[in-house]
Amino acid sequence: DTAVSQTPKYLVTQMGNDKSIKCEQNLGHDTMYWYKQDSKKFLKIMFSYNNKELIINETVPNRFSPKSPDKAHLNLHINSLELGDSAVYFCASSQDLGASLSGTEAFFGQGTRLTVV
Template sequence: DTAVSQTPKYLVTQMGNDKSIKCEQNLGHDTMYWYKQDSKKFLKIMFSYNNKELIINETVPNRFSPKSPDKAHLNLHINSLELGDSAVYFCASSPPSARGAWVYEQYFGPGTRLTVT
């Protein structure tokens, strides 16, 4: 059973196009994330949502718009794609944490390799 799934796994498109990446988790988690891994393998947070509410937005260009229709889904829409958007995008999820509770790991999806030509 796939815990965190992403579609598509590979995406090749031209500059200027608009594309979406979908993410779904079947773990019952409240929190979901998008991370970007660049060509040098550096991973950085982009967004996080908690129960469909945007919590973290790490100064990502507004061409990137996350959308969470329900707490099991967090999609990433990218407008006017640029060469620099080429990367691997990871979705992740985790249960909510609270002081005194066990820390929960983040479960990652398989990643989507986006190539902009």
């Protein structure tokens, strides 16, 4: 039983294409995230959704559009891919901290390695 699963694991595509990465969590969490990990392993938050509502957008180009059809899914669509978009993208989820003021951990998917050529 995979808690946070994302597909595909690898994605190789040409510049200018549009692609999507899917993420699903079966933990019953209210909050989901997308993170980007660059070649230097720096992990940067991109988006955060809480109960299907966007709550964080960290100055990500508008070519990136997250979509949350329900609170168990958060997909990432990327338009007009550029070379600089090559990275590993991680989906994660956590409980809404409002329900647990003692702190909450994030559960990560295995990552999607995106290579733009």
